[in-house]
Amino acid sequence: xxxxxxxxxxxxxxxxxxxxxxxxxxxxxxxxxxxxxxxxxxxxxxxxxxxxxxxxxxxxxxxxxxxxxxxxxxxxxxxxxxxxxxxxxxxxxxxxxxxxxxxxxxxxxxxxxxxxxxxxxxxxxxxxxxxxxxxxxxxxxxxxxxxxxxxxxxxxxxxxxxxxxxxxxxxxxxxxxxxxxxxxxxxxxxxxxxxxxxxxxxxxxxxxxxxxxxxxxxxxxxxxxxxxxxxxxxxxxxxxxxxxxxxxxxxxxxxxxxxxxxxxxxxxxxxxxxxxxxxxxxxxxxxxxxxxxxxxxxxxxxxxxxxxxxxxxxxxxxxxxxxxxxxxxxxxxxxxxxxxxxxxxxxxxxxxxxxxxxxxxxxxxxxxxxxxx
Numbered sequence: 001x002x003x004x005x006x007x008x009x010x011x012x013x014x015x016x017x018x019x020x021x022x023x024x025x026x027x028x029x030x031x032x033x034x035x036x037x038x039x040x041x042x043x044x045x046x047x048x049x050x051x052x053x054x055x056x057x058x059x060x061x062x063x064x065x066x067x068x069x070x071x072x073x074x075x076x077x078x079x080x081x082x083x084x085x086x087x088x089x090x091x092x093x094x095x096x097x098x099x100x101x102x103x104x105x106x107x108x109x110x111x112x113x114x115x116x117x118x119x120x121x122x123x124x125x126x127x128x129x130x131x132x133x134x135x136x137x138x139x140x141x142x143x144x145x146x147x148x149x150x151x152x153x154x155x156x157x158x159x160x161x162x163x164x165x166x167x168x169x170x171x172x173x174x175x176x177x178x179x180x181x182x183x184x185x186x187x188x189x190x191x192x193x194x195x196x197x198x199x200x201x202x203x204x205x206x207x208x209x210x211x212x213x214x215x216x217x218x219x220x221x222x223x224x225x226x227x228x229x230x231x232x233x234x235x236x237x238x239x240x241x242x243x244x245x246x247x248x249x250x251x252x253x254x255x256x257x258x259x260x261x262x263x264x265x266x267x268x269x270x271x272x273x274x275x276x277x278x279x280x281x282x283x284x285x286x287x288x289x290x291x292x293x294x295x296x297x298x299x300x301x302x303x304x305x306x307x308x309x310x311x312x313x314x315x316x317x318x319x320x321x322x323x324x325x326x327x328x329x330x331x332x333x334x335x336x337x338x339x340x341x342x343x344x345x346x347x348x349x350x351x352x353x354x355x356x357x358x359x360x361x362x363x364x365x366x367x368x369x370x371x372x373x
Contacts, residue, residue: 008085016091017047018147040075152325187250298351
């Protein structure tokens with residue numbers, strides 16, 4: 001298994017910087033690349049110096065610890081300065097052509113055994129790495145926002161990822177004090193398809209229900225402290241729209257299927273406005289709320305079942321991953337078991353016959369046994 005000492009990071013925005021600080025705090029040397037010297041300087045000052053200073057001022061970090069972290073991070077605008085990195089993590093914007101070009105360029109500079117991973121949230125790793133010689137040294141390393149706080153990481157194995165590469169990437173994530181779940185290459189991987197399906201269902205009800213009610217319903221249905229509409233605003237409407245569009249394009253014509261992007265979400269994106277969480281009185285009528293709850297749970301149950309049936313992820317790991325990354329008190333399988341498999345099947349049938357997904361085999365003809373999680 002390759003030993004990782006020096007980590008390169010492509011793109012040092014919010015996500016890339018958080019990954020870099022996390023790695024440096026865990027003892028790794030970090031070299032980040034930005035487009036030009038001005039960005040290198042400004043990103044280092046904003047995301048490293050100022051960010052860590054704020055933590056020191058709030059007594060969340062000692063000055064000594066800050067100094068140790070900053071000494072391990074350097075920036076560059078030259079790809080050539082990454083040639084000796086053992087592991088390179090791409091955290092650029094979600095543009096497939098850009099990502100493939102980045103790895104094609106790195107392939108001409110770095111050693112043949114340098115490990116390349118992408119932090120893409122929607123694109124299959126096989127597509128991102130299609131121009132990389134020796135694809136056995138490629139994988140996905142999907143962090144969740146904010147990467148220096150959220151403990152979950154999906155280590156994504158594409159068809160050509162070697163055992164040594166997978167083990168080295170997983171070991172790196174563990175040394176970064178992350179909770180790791182192994183995932184096969186799939187659009188959106190494991191956690192995002194579930195979360196994206198959940199907010200797409202809620203968004204599709206906007207107009208008949210106000211935002212405040214939809215956010216409240218998500219809290220009730222899933223036992224959340226922060227509602228899904230609120231989380232959407234926090235992660236960004238643009239991020240939500242592009243992720244939803246990407247998953248629909250990838251999965252709509254498959255045996256999994258996926259929800260159409262709601263016009264309500266597109267309008268919100270086009271207008272550049274977040275959801276107005278204070279847009280009126282919350283509807284308390286249980287019958288009216290139950291319509292949304294049933295559709296929401298049915299969609300979540302359907303996509304979670306598909307992911308397990310396709311062996312993208314185990315039910316146990318998906319359960320753990322959703323509870324860790326999304327802070328849901330219970331994952332979809334625990335909720336299904338609690339609700340009962342007869343009622344679960346009714347909700348999945350309702351969701352699938354409404355065109356949200358194709359019917360999972362497990363629930364196609366009979367009421368199955370509860371999930372073993």
